[in-house]
Amino acid sequence: MIVDRKWLWPLLGGxxxxxxxxxxxxxxxxxxxxxxxxxxxxxxxxxxxRDIFRGDYVTLGYDVSxxxxxxxxxxxxxxxxxxxxxxxVTLSPKPExxxxxxHVGRVYPAHIDPGEIVLKGRVLTSWKSENPASTTLSVRxxxxxxxxxxxxxxxxxxxxxxxxxxxxxxxSSDGTSALKGLVVDGERHEDPPLL
Numbered sequence: 001m002i003v004d005r006k007w008l009w010p011l012l013g014g015x016x017x018x019x020x021x022x023x024x025x026x027x028x029x030x031x032x033x034x035x036x037x038x039x040x041x042x043x044x045x046x047x048x049x050r051d052i053f054r055g056d057y058v059t060l061g062y063d064v065s066x067x068x069x070x071x072x073x074x075x076x077x078x079x080x081x082x083x084x085x086x087x088x089v090t091l092s093p094k095p096e097x098x099x100x101x102x103h104v105g106r107v108y109p110a111h112i113d114p115g116e117i118v119l120k121g122r123v124l125t126s127w128k129s130e131n132p133a134s135t136t137l138s139v140r141x142x143x144x145x146x147x148x149x150x151x152x153x154x155x156x157x158x159x160x161x162x163x164x165x166x167x168x169x170x171x172s173s174d175g176t177s178a179l180k181g182l183v184v185d186g187e188r189h190e191d192p193p194l195l
Contacts, residue, residue: 015126033178034044037170040091041116041183042143043098044165058148060167060179064091064119065144069135081106083126087139089119104137108175120175132181143169143179 067089081087081104090103093115102116103109108136112118121139128135146167159165168180168190181190 027077030178033172033176034170034180037172037176037178038117038181040099040169040171042165042169044167045183060144060146062098062141062143062167064101065139065141066088067104067118067137067139081123083123084147085123087123087137089121089139091119092116115172118175119171119177140191141177143167143177146179146182 042062042064045063086106088105088108089101090109090112091099092102092113094100099117108118108120119141121141123137124140125138126135164185166183168183168188170176170180171177181188183189
């Protein structure tokens with residue numbers, strides 16, 4: 001297809017405008033989620049204490065990232081949950097503090113209690129033992145990496161290993177979540193990455 005020269009620059013300008021609008025929309029939606037999303041804190045656990053940092057990011061793990069069938073109610077569609085597919089995990093508050101996965105399904109639950117919150121995730125792995133009641137899912141929520149300012153990695157790594165860190169997570173009404181910051185030894189640090 002040959003484009004007339006007089007339309008080339010307006011066409012290129014239109015493409016650039018569309019790309020800029022898409023980028024602005026991504027940034028705006030993330031900013032809105034961080035400002036208006038329901039805020040929860042999740043206890044952080046190290047994924048690999050020997051190699052927790054990769055570059056300027058710390059990789060965070062959560063108890064609700066590994067879900068075993070007896071621990072949480074699975075809805076009728078659970079059998080259709082597939083690796084790389086979306087999953088909705090309902091978190092219920094524990095009496096001693098923190099959260100536990102109480103329900104897992106492929107669709108957003110029709111009813112949640114006022115104290116509960118739903119996180120939308122993506123299934124990384126799913127495995128079953130010989131006993132079908134022990135199906136286990138590994139779920140990623142998009143809140144597993146956090147930017148670490150240069151020179152602070154070693155001290156933060158030790159605190160993660162000692163379980164002295166909680167993640168501050170903003171959650172929207174559709175289950176989308178974003179890492180807002182960390183609570184380190186009771187001190188709140190909010191400096192999320194731009195995207």
